Amino acid sequence: GENVEQHPSTLSVQEGDSAVIKCTYSDSASNYFPWYKQELGKRPQLIIDIRSNVGEKKDQRIAVTLNKTAKHFSLHITETQPEDSAVYFCAALIYDKIIFGKGTRLHILP
Amino acid sequence: NAGVTQTPKFQVLKTGQSMTLQCAQDMNHNSMYWYRQDPGMGLRLIYYSASEGTTDKGEVPNGYNVSRLNKREFSLRLESAAPSQTSVYFCASRILGGMEPQHFGDGTRLSIL
Numbered sequence: 003g004e005n006v007e008q009h010p011s012t013l014s015v016q017e018g019d020s021a022v023i024k025c026t027y028s029d030s031a032s033n034y035f036p037w038y039k040q041e042l043g044k045r046p047q048l049i050i051d052i053r054s055n056v057g058e059k060k061d062q063r064i065a066v067t068l069n070k071t072a073k074h075f076s077l078h079i080t081e082t083q084p085e086d087s088a089v090y091f092c093a094a095l096i097y098d099k100i101i102f103g104k105g106t107r108l109h110i111l112p
Numbered sequence: 113n114a115g116v117t118q119t120p121k122f123q124v125l126k127t128g129q130s131m132t133l134q135c136a137q138d139m140n141h142n143s144m145y146w147y148r149q150d151p152g153m154g155l156r157l158i159y160y161s162a163s164e165g166t167t168d169k170g171e172v173p174n175g176y177n178v179s180r181l182n183k184r185e186f187s188l189r190l191e192s193a194a195p196s197q198t199s200v201y202f203c204a205s206r207i208l209g210g211m212e213p214q215h216f217g218d219g220t221r222l223s224i225l
Contacts, residue, residue: 011152034211045202045216046155053211091154098143098162099170100206100214104154 004029004096008103015082016111023106025092026074034095035075037066039088040105046091050077082110114138118203118217125193125224133188133220135203141215142208144186145170146178148199149219155202161186163208193224 005028015021027035033054038046052059052066052075059066063082068075079086087110092103119134137144142163147155147170157170161180175197177189186205190197200221204214 008154036213045218047216048213051211051213095211098208099157099160099168100145100204101157101171102147102155104152 004032004094004099004101006092006094006101006103008092008106010106011104012107012109014109014111017082017084019082021077021079021082021086021108023077023090023092023108024074025076025094025103026072027094027101028073029094029096030070030073032073032094032096035066035068036093036095036100037077038091038093038102040091041088049090079108082108084110084112086110116203116205116215116217118201118220120220121218122221123223125190125222127193127195127224129193129224131190131193131222133190133201133203133222134185135187135217136185137203137205137215138184139205139215140183141205142183143206144180145204145206145214146176146186146188147202147204148172148197149202150199158188158201195224198222198224 008025036051039049040046065078116137145160146158159178161167164183203217206214
């Protein structure tokens with residue numbers, strides 16, 4: 003069945019350093035990959051997304067890369083700041099279902 | 113423009129009670145979804161409705177039923193609540209067929225004693 007694996011489950015980085023979160027998906031029919039950020043007690047909020055015809059997309063300090071051959075995609079956050087502390091979810095669109103990874107809790111250390 | 117509205121925000125039930133969670137969207141989206149979120153498990157898809165008049169099972173449908181009442185509303189029903197259904201439930205909607213993101217409601221925090 004459809005599956006999205008996300009690693010690591012927890013990540014701690016020093017403020018100002020970069021953070022990388024990696025995901026793999028199982029269904030080659032997947033063609034759209036959103037990333038969500040969720041703060042404690044809040045709804046998931048879209049931070050960036052990438053479509054299957056694009057290899058990389060950047061928005062200020064956030065970038066996402068996609069390798070369709072290997073079926074994996076990654077989120078890169080540069081120059082991390084305290085407000086980046088949250089849980090991040092990757093997801094994959096398979097026909098009309100969106101399946102999520104289990105999340106990465108990112109801690110930004112002072 | 114409210115987006116996706118879920119009611120109630122909080123609910124406590126006893127084992128065996130029934131409950132319907134309501135979700136409505138005002139963005140003219142075709143597709144609607146119900147997820148549950150448990151610690152360490154991410155968001156797991158319970159049911160979804162690609163368009164008005166259709167519903168399909170997701171990853172964890174057992175113990176739940178859904179109704180797509182019209183294009184705006186998609187409800188989730190627990191017929192006989194169990195403690196294992198204690199969770200945060202999120203409703204989401206998106207445009208059908210496009211490579212577009214989901215928009216989420218604020219969630220319903222459900223505790224079953």
